[in-house]
Amino acid sequence: MSSDHTDAGDDAHNAFITEATIEGDDDGPLAGRTIAIKDNMSTDGVRTTCGSAMLDEYVPPYNATVVDRVLEAGATMVGKANMDEFAMGGTTETSAFGATENPAAPDRVPGGSSGGSAAAVAAGAADLALGSDTGGSVRNPASFCGVVGIKPTYGLVSRYGIVAYANSLEQVGPLANTVEDAALLLDVISGPDPNDATTNDGGADSGYAAAADGDVEGLTVGVITDLIEGADDDVVETFQASLDDLEAQGAEITEVSLDSLEHAVQAYYVIAMSEASSNLARFDGVRYGPDTDAEGNWNEQFAAVREAGFGPEVKRRILLGTYALSAGYHDKYYKKAQDARAWVKQDFDDAFEDVDVLASPTMPVVPPKLGESLDDPLQLYLMDANTVPVNLANLPAISVPAGDVDGLPVGCQLIGPKFSEETIIRAASAVED
């Protein structure tokens, strides 16, 4: 394997923070394919910024497990993909390295936080991409850029080497132009890893690519009505058309309501921000972060580095998360959010007694214009309503293109029980046909 930086590439959409090539092995299931790696995944010898000025100069001395796996499978890395700073955002606009443009919808955001990964695939700059999905960060940009993205069951794919945002929620997921390619990449990265104690045998000996056969005869699909209500009419219409398509191919469509989902966004943000406040504590200026002129004691020094190194959205989430974990507020916020999380899990378990997969629009809206949504964090957070429940419940989900609204991509999200990746891949391949 070799690595060389080629910053002068033609990256018209700003999909990459660092363009660098790492050659993979000569043969393997991904031989001859190029891959974009989200910039929160450690790459030995290639800087890994997480979209933050804090890690502008950080070069990891090791590879994330998923990076090793795609290289051993023969893929060639072509660059480190742009992302919202520390994966905090849904538009890739919080990146310290500038926003990424949506190749499928000029002047619009590519979604996020894995916006660079989705844009690289949509623009043809890479055949495949790896993203990470904490609250929708693979499915959201897949939907907005008109590509396929999978969020695997928690524990299916190793997180070793992925710079943590909210470690109880996130998984690495594949992005590709087709369901089969995304499934093939999932075959490569899934399976137990001795370096990640939360992985299990769920993905060993997988045959996900083979499952993309479009056979949905007899499959029951439950539409989550709670996630239709908040979505734009045009988006719902496009989503509905893909359901009709599934029905025509032999699937049975029903409606399902999950009462707990009304609390999912709040619960998600409390948990994600709490974990983030702790995960990002290590960036204290001792080994990472910009130089500052700050004099003074340890507290003053590291505060100055964090002031300079983190962007506003990251600071907001660290502050809110610290607050939610603090004595006196812990029970009111963090504990309550954990209770809500348990309720969401239970609701999904109950729903899967009656249906094989659940469905909703991946995003309730079409991609916003660049610069349009950043001013109102709350609106941005609500954009995640359809994706975060899946992370709270540790379930697998896939976003597959369902059509468009005036040329703007709309994604269909299919959710399955734990380790039912083959089922949702099969269903998604029928939507795609």
Place this chain on the structure above:
Amino acid sequence: MTAQAVQTDEHAVVIGLEVHVQLETATKIFCGCSTAADDDEEPNSRTCPVCLGLPGALPVLNEGAVEAAVKIGKALSADIPERTTFHRKNYYYPDLPKNFQLTQYDAPICQEGELEISVEGDRREIGITRAHLEEDPGSLQHKGGSIDTAEATLINYNRAGTPLVEIVTEPDFRSPAETRAFLAKLEEVLEYLGVFDATRDGSLRVDANISLVDADEVDEEGAIDDSVLEDANRTEVKNISSHKAAEKALAYEVSRQKNAVKRGRALKTETRHWDESRGITVSMRSKESEADYRYFREADLPPLEVADWKDKIDIPELPDARRERFVADYGLDSEAASKLTSTKEVADFFEAVAEQFDPNVAATWVADNLLGELNYRDMLITDIEGRLDEFSRLIELVENDELTVKNAEEVVLRSMLDDGDDPETIIDREGLGKADDDAIADFVVEAIDENPDAVDDYHSGEDGALNFLVGQVMQKSGGSADPGSVNQLLREELDA
């Protein structure tokens, strides 16, 4: 409890301990780095992405550390729960690679145990609130001064990730001497379990909480109401690193506090630092409010089902039980039994010898001769563990009358330790083999022939004459004759 509170005046002393013990595992608690520190190792050489807390690295629990903690729990008669979990303790300090410490919070691996101690014949049961696993931080080096005056502070992460067990006691101590007895006992137990190495620098670190309460509040059993303890001003004394230091630091603190009260000064709730070299405690900070560590579950470490570990893991016989058994089974006196159980290795060595010889003979050889000579040389039983056979052969030679006790003790054993030779080699070299009876009979005749004056003196009843002749024979035999039998032979020859 049968505590006698120390009631020298109107105050009683209440002390509780938090003991940090480095576990003797091969690798660190959450990664594969070695825990063995070389004296001349480079800073930050024994590290990896995990113990450096690099972005993206994940902890994987070392089962050896769990095993050690379960052993400790069993030895302290503690409850070991069905499952145990890990939490993050969040605080910013430069020696902490992640700015949080992985530790245990509401489901520690051990709860509600006890350890019996004995102080001046009084037996006391000290309650153990809990014992939990956690990771050691790195260490700081202040270059060119103290923490306040140094030009730069350097961080060495070699220690980071060393497994620790923190053992928290109930506030059951009523005197500094009791804390010393407890810590000495705890160290002994931990060494018996094979989970602790007292010789490792920084392997034992103790924080003590000490309060003075009205002596009236202590009931006849030594118990004190919880509300009284909550109201008392508590001083935390940090930086205690041995059982001896604990007694010194706390004795200092007791007298400091009593003097303050005597002079009408109020006691503050504060943290003080034990300055070993000056023999005093120094105020570090007063605690207006408890630090908020924002504990929450560590999702990277799945809950650990320890229920089945409990049955799978056995612990060796503990020192108290072994002492009692040595007295009962081998008929040793309690002093010898104590000496022979001072460490597990000594006890094991003794029992191996006692299998081959009369236990009292084995006890004399191990407790008196061997331990004495080892101690004199600053050696440990572990230095000669592999030479059990040689030691047994030495005893056998004496038992078979082939070597005198005096030569065995003063020449052979010493040379075995000093030169590392086996007993036969030493005996050959020094010519110590017991002379045969014919040779001695010849020496007796020679001695009588050569010393007619002494023979006359013997016959005229002079006491010293026989001793003189014995000495002559011994000299001729090069010390290899047995003085008792020489005496006997001389009498027979002279009286004939």
